Structure formats: structure tokens, C-alpha cells
Amino acid sequence: MNTILITNAIILTLNSEREIINNGAIFIENGRISKISSTYELDSVNADEVIDSRGQVVLPGLINAHTHTAYYMMRGLGMDRDLLDWLKDVMWPWLMGMDGEDAYLTSLLGYVECIRSGTTSLIDNQNFPFRNNYFYDMAAQAASLTKLRVSFAPGFSDIQFASPPDMVGSLKEIEIECRRMIKTWHCKGRIKICVSPINLLFCSDDSIRMATNLMKEFGVQMHTHVAESKREYDNLKKRFGIGYIEAFSKLGALNENFQSVHSVWITDQEIELMAKSGATAINNPTSNMMLASGVAPVAKMLNKKVNVALGTDSPNNNNDMFEAMKYASLLQKVESLDPLSMSAPKALEMATINGARALQMQDQIGSLEEGKLADIIIVDCLKANTTPMHDPVSTLVYSAKADNVTNVMVQGEFLLRDGRITFLNENKLIEEVQHRADMLRMRVNQKK
Numbered sequence: 053m054n055t056i057l058i059t060n061a062i063i064l065t066l067n068s069e070r071e072i073i074n075n076g077a078i079f080i081e082n083g084r085i086s087k088i089s090s091t092y093e094l095d096s097v098n099a100d101e102v103i104d105s106r107g108q109v110v111l112p113g114l115i116n117a118h119t120h121t122a123y124y125m126m127r128g129l130g131m132d133r134d135l136l137d138w139l140k141d142v143m144w145p146w147l148m149g150m151d152g153e154d155a156y157l158t159s160l161l162g163y164v165e166c167i168r169s170g171t172t173s174l175i176d177n178q179n180f181p182f183r184n185n186y187f188y189d190m191a192a193q194a195a196s197l198t199k200l201r202v203s204f205a206p207g208f209s210d211i212q213f214a215s216p217p218d219m220v221g222s223l224k225e226i227e228i229e230c231r232r233m234i235k236t237w238h239c240k241g242r243i244k245i246c247v248s249p250i251n252l253l254f255c256s257d258d259s260i261r262m263a264t265n266l267m268k269e270f271g272v273q274m275h276t277h278v279a280e281s282k283r284e285y286d287n288l289k290k291r292f293g294i295g296y297i298e299a300f301s302k303l304g305a306l307n308e309n310f311q312s313v314h315s316v317w318i319t320d321q322e323i324e325l326m327a328k329s330g331a332t333a334i335n336n337p338t339s340n341m342m343l344a345s346g347v348a349p350v351a352k353m354l355n356k357k358v359n360v361a362l363g364t365d366s367p368n369n370n371n372d373m374f375e376a377m378k379y380a381s382l383l384q385k386v387e388s389l390d391p392l393s394m395s396a397p398k399a400l401e402m403a404t405i406n407g408a409r410a411l412q413m414q415d416q417i418g419s420l421e422e423g424k425l426a427d428i429i430i431v432d433c434l435k436a437n438t439t440p441m442h443d444p445v446s447t448l449v450y451s452a453k454a455d456n457v458t459n460v461m462v463q464g465e466f467l468l469r470d471g472r473i474t475f476l477n478e479n480k481l482i483e484e485v486q487h488r489a490d491m492l493r494m495r496v497n498q499k500k
């Protein structure tokens with residue numbers, strides 16, 4: 053039996069009382085939290101390994117509920133555009149130019165970046181050209197190497213709205229591919245598969261019905277971009293005469309396994325529909341700011357008891373969940389002119405327990421409690437940017453950065469140990485990805 057004892061830590065449990073244990077200890081047996089208490093009370097426990105966490109904050113692993121790791125091959129490209137122009141001018145041409153090894157390596161580096169920002173679970177919404185569907189397997193292989201919990205959402209579209217024809221598949225082809233991905237990867241290790249109409253604007257009604265049937269048949273979740281920008285929303289309204297959430301509701305897709313990414317341009321009535329259905333909204337504040345998409349009504353959704361999780365997305369240029377927490381809070385304050393509209397504890401909940409609810413894994417992860425899986429991070433707060441610390445939650449949300457994270461474990465297994473990635477040579481990977489990005493840039497420029 054493998055046992056680990058973390059001692060002398062400030063523990064943010066995120067349990068139902070949101071208890072904070074000063075000078076706390078956690079005993080981990082075979083990947084699960086078996087005891088959580090004060091260091092004094094667990095003093096006599098024998099463990100294979102003892103981690104003295106003096107001056108450190110220990111909390112549940114963060115859950116990045118929306119990113120696109122492969123898009124990070126285009127990090128920093130095509131900025132200062134709105135969503136549809138960014139897709140048309142940059143994302144689609146570059147995605148068309150990528151090869152399978154690019155997909156593997158850039159996804160792998162994205163996962164490493166997630167780990168470095170204290171992430172233990174993420175939803176990765178990949179979207180490759182349909183003819184290159186084996187890219188999804190390449191990226192899923194990268195995910196399995198990392199041992200992260202990755203809900204993999206291979207995006208699909210069957211309407212050529214503005215995208216190149218290669219990004220689009222027929223309804224039959226898409227169903228075959230969804231079934232193949234579910235059968236190959238769902239619940240393989242820590243990987244799960246979501247069905248992912250990439251955006252209702254690019255998807256037929258029949259494709260949503262097909263995906264909804266797969267949700268029911270396999271118990272998988274649906275992950276989709278909803279009402280991100282005003283331009284998208286206006287276009288969708290032309291087709292349906294109603295908003296995204298109402299349309300999904302009419303198509304029978306809205307339930308507790310529905311993940312509504314962004315949800316910026318939604319009405320009060322749609323918020324009610326989400327609350328009733330148990331669906332999750334996923335807020336991506338830095339991305340929404342970067343693309344000038346707008347401000348999601350997060351405070352309103354939380355007040356109406358909609359589960360709101362947090363993601364980074366990719367236009368914001370990093371997978372830093374600390375930045376996402378801070379901006380989630382600041383953006384609500386600016387929008388409402390009310391400093392109380394989004395507190396630090398609420399932002400931390402979005403990044404932990406609400407993320408676990410989005411994954412329907414709240415009984416297993418998202419808080420530090422006896423019996424739950426040991427998805428745990430250690431954040432070094434004895435640093436210039438986090439000292440002095442009076443209120444650990446405020447310090448984490450408003451002052452800490454990804455660089456403060458020293459240790460990340462998933463189910464008791466270290467992915468980051470004392471600041472080093474445990475399962476690969478990170479510097480070599482960085483060099484490889486830069487080289488591949490240089491080659492890809494040449495290929496894309498030649499095609500112009």
C-alpha cells in the first residue's frame with residue numbers, strides 16, 4: 053500500500069462548510085484521502101513519504117473546464133480580432149496545416165502548462181479538420197501519457213458556415229467518428245469522451261439530436277460553445293428566432309450533462325432553463341475580454357443556482373487558472389459596478405467544486421474530504437508575490453500565479469514534484485514544439 057502524509061499545511065478543504073485547517077495534515081492511502089485533520093492529530097501516523105508543507109497552501113486540484121490545447125500551436129497569433137475573424141484568418145488555416153505529430157506535441161505541451169498552473173482535470177475541446185480525425189487519437193495519446201483527468205471533446209460540425217470544407221463532416225461520418233472515439237477512449241484510464249457540436253451555428257438540428265442520443269446511450273456529456281459573441285448570437289437568431297439555450301432545450305439536449313461554454317449572450321429566461329435542467333455554464337473571462345465578446349452573467353447565474361465552472365479557453369493565450377480566477381472576479385465587479393458581485397471564495401469554488409460538478413464527479417473530486425480521490429495541489433506562498441498572507445483564499449485568487457504551484461498530484465500520483473514535471477523532459481518538449489511551430493508557419497505562409 054502506498055501512503056503519503058502531507059503535514060503543516062494551510063488546507064483549503066472546499067468541503068460544504070468551506071473549512072480551512074491551519075497547520076493541517078492529509079493522509080493519503082492508495083490514491084485516496086483517508087484522513088484529514090490537524091498535524092498534531094495525525095502525528096502518530098506512519099507513511100511511506102512525509103511532505104512538510106510549512107508556509108504552503110494545500111487545496112483541491114483546479115479544474116479547467118474549457119481549453120483547446122492544440123490551438124496553442126498558434127499562441128499569440130491573430131490577436132486583436134473578434135471571434136469569427138480570428139477563426140477565419142488564423143485558426144482554421146493553421147489547423148489545416150498541422151500534421152499528427154504537431155497535434156500530439158502541442159497537446160502534450162498544453163497539458164504540461166495545465167499541470168504547472170495546478171490543474172488536475174480539464175476539458176479539452178479539440179477541433180481538427182474532419183479528414184484528419186486520427187489527430188484526435190494523437191492528442192488522446194498525449195493525454196494518457198500525462199495521467200491528468202482529461203475529458204476529451206472532439207469538436208464536430210456538419211454545416212459549412214464560414215469554415216473551410218475540410219473542417220466539416222456529413223452527419224453519418226460524424227456519428228461513426230463519435231462512436232469510434234467513445235468506444236476507443238471513453239473511461240480508458242483517466243480519459244473520458246464528450247460529444248461536442250463545436251457551435252450550434254455550424255451544426256444541423258439532426259446532428260444535435262444524434263449527439264443527444266449518444267449522450268443517453270453511452271452516458272457521456274455534451275460540451276459546446278454557446279452564445280460567445282454578439283455576432284454569433286445574431287446569426288443564430290436569424291436561423292432559430294431564439295437564443296442558443298432555448299434552441300438546445302427545444303432539441304432535447306439540455307440536462308445535467310450539458311456543458312454550455314461561454315454563455316455570454318443569454319437571456320434571463322435561458323438562465324431559468326439552465327437552472328431547471330441542471331446544466332453547467334463555463335465561464336472563460338480572459339478569452340471573453342481578449343475577443344471583446346462580452347461579459348457572461350455569472351453572478352446572476354450563480355444567484356439562480358446554475359452551476360458555473362471556469363475555463364481558460366485559448367484566445368487568452370495561456371492555461372493559467374490563477375489568472376482565470378482573478379479575472380472571473382474582476383470582470384463581474386467591473387460589469388456590475390459592485391465589488392461584492394463575485395468574491396474570491398466564489399471564484400475559487402468555480403475553479404474546484406463547480407468544475408467537479410460540471411464533470412459530474414463531485415462525489416470524487418473538487419474538495420479535500422476523507423474518501424475522495426487525492427487530486428491535490430501544493431502552492432508555495434512563501435514568495436514575494438504572496439507574502440504576507442492574511443487571508444489564504446484572497447492570496448490564492450488575487451495574488452498567486454501558476455509559478456507558485458510546486459506540487460500537483462492526481463489520485464496520489466505526482467505529475468509535478470518540487471517544481472519539476474515527473475513524466476517527461478519539459479525543456480526538450482518546448483524546443484520540439486517551437487521547431488514544429490516554425491515549420492508550420494513556413495507551410496502556412498507558402499500556401500497564401
Ligand SMILES: [Zn+2]
Pocket residue numbers: 118119120177277313365366
Ligand atoms: Zn473555446
